[in-house]
Amino acid sequence: MIFWSRKSPTKRSFPKGRWVNLTSLFLSAFAAMVFVSSCVVDADNADAPTGTAPAGNGAITVYTALEDDQIQGYLTSFKEQNPEIAVNIVRDSTGVVTAKLLAEKDNPQADVVWGLAASSLLVADQQGMLEPYAPAGLENVQEQFRDPQNPPHWVGIDAWMSAFCANTVELAERNLPVPKSWADLIKPEYQNLVVMSNPASSGTGFLSVSAILQ
Secondary structure (H helix, E strand, C coil), rough: CCEEEECHHHHCCCCCEEEEEEEEECCCHHCCCCCEEEEEHHHHHCCCCCCCCCCCCEEEEEEEEEEEEHHHHHHHHHHHCCCCCEEEECCCHHHHHHHHHCCCCCCCCCCCEEEEHHHHHHHHHCCCEEECCCCCHHCCCHHHCCCCCCCCCCCCEEEEEEEEEEEEEHHHHHHCCCCCHHHHHHHHHHCCCCCCCCCCCHHHHHHHHHHHHC
């Protein structure tokens, strides 16, 4: 069985020696699979000064598609610097977060969108849902990883390569060789043995399929 992932599988709890990690970089996927951060426009306060957020009472709501193990490190640092602000994290896959944002367009519930695919925020920005915001250190972000407007409406925070890993035990039992490339995955011997995230709801799955088709 072959498992498709955007992250290095060595971070998962796979039995030692059971998996082989094979990585390949699609330039188009790399450029698109930028995870970004942005502020959401309050529909009832669209003319407010740049950088204001709809939540009050010292709390903010953050929508994110980052992995759970990533979030805690950021939160710890944020709380040390902003102890008076409570952070309500709403975490889900890219497709679910994007659909939620669009459904709430006229009554936004999120103050910040963090760690969502750039392709999703391009859609939100086209609908006028994002406020401009220039974070500290913006000059260090390469142009292809941020909105070209000044101030930008979204800024990338990281980027990923596409990767897959192979279950060597299962392959050995079926007397199959370990695939060495993405092209190998379409060979007849691997039919019905490849699994991946659902591109209808997963940003990783969507961008991977999109890159291959391009």
